[in-house]
Structures are given as structure tokens and as C-alpha cells.
Amino acid sequence: MLKDAPRTTGMLCEAFTDMDRCTVMQHLKVLEEADLVIAKRDGRERWNHLNSLPIKQIHDRWISAYAGHALSILDQLKNDLEG
Numbered sequence: 001m002l003k004d005a006p007r008t009t010g011m012l013c014e015a016f017t018d019m020d021r022c023t024v025m026q027h028l029k030v031l032e033e034a035d036l037v038i039a040k041r042d043g044r045e046r047w048n049h050l051n052s053l054p055i056k057q058i059h060d061r062w063i064s065a066y067a068g069h070a071l072s073i074l075d076q077l078k079n080d081l082e083g
Contacts, residue, residue, distance in 0.1 A: 001015060002037065002048060002049065002050035003050055003052075006047045006048060006049040007047070007048055008045045008046060008047055008048070009021075009024070009025065009028065009039075009045075009046045009048060010045070012024055012028070012048065028048060034054070035051055035054050036050070036051055036054060036055070037049065037050060037051060038050075038051045
């Protein structure tokens with residue numbers, strides 16, 4: 001949800017009706033400690049913003065190296081099927 005736009009804690013609680021407010025807040029706390037969510041207060045509201053930088057760093061460091069290899073395998077498979 002935060003990928004699309006920042007949300008208040010109340011908005012997130014309303015979206016996850018199977019969890020109580022305390023549980024949603026505990027999840028947000030874990031995400032904040034992992035630096036994946038940045039919370040900013042605006043009056044009485046607490047806006048939660050996705051911090052995508054750590055995810056991009058993981059992608060750049062670990063996933064991108066394997067993605068290139070996977071694409072070459074798919075390209076070879078396509079060539080084999082067409083040939």
C-alpha cells in the first residue's frame with residue numbers, strides 16, 4: 001500500500017480489518033526499525049512513507065547479478081524453441 005502513496009496509521013488500520021490497531025502499529029514499528037518505513041507526524045496524524053532505498057540497494061547488490069543470468073537463459077530458451 002505504501003508503494004502507491006504515503007498513508008496514515010489510521011488508513012492502514014482500516015485497510016487491515018483482520019488485525020487490531022496495536023498489531024498494525026507493531027508491524028509498522030518493525031518496518032521502521034528495518035528502515036523500510038519512515039514515519040512523519042503532521043499534527044495528530046502519523047504519515048507512513050515507504051523508504052525504497054534499502055530495497056533498491058538489496059536489488060543492486062544481490063538480485064541484479066542473477067537477473068542478468070536469468071534473462072540470458074530465457075533468451076537461449078526462446079532461441080531454442082524458435083530454431
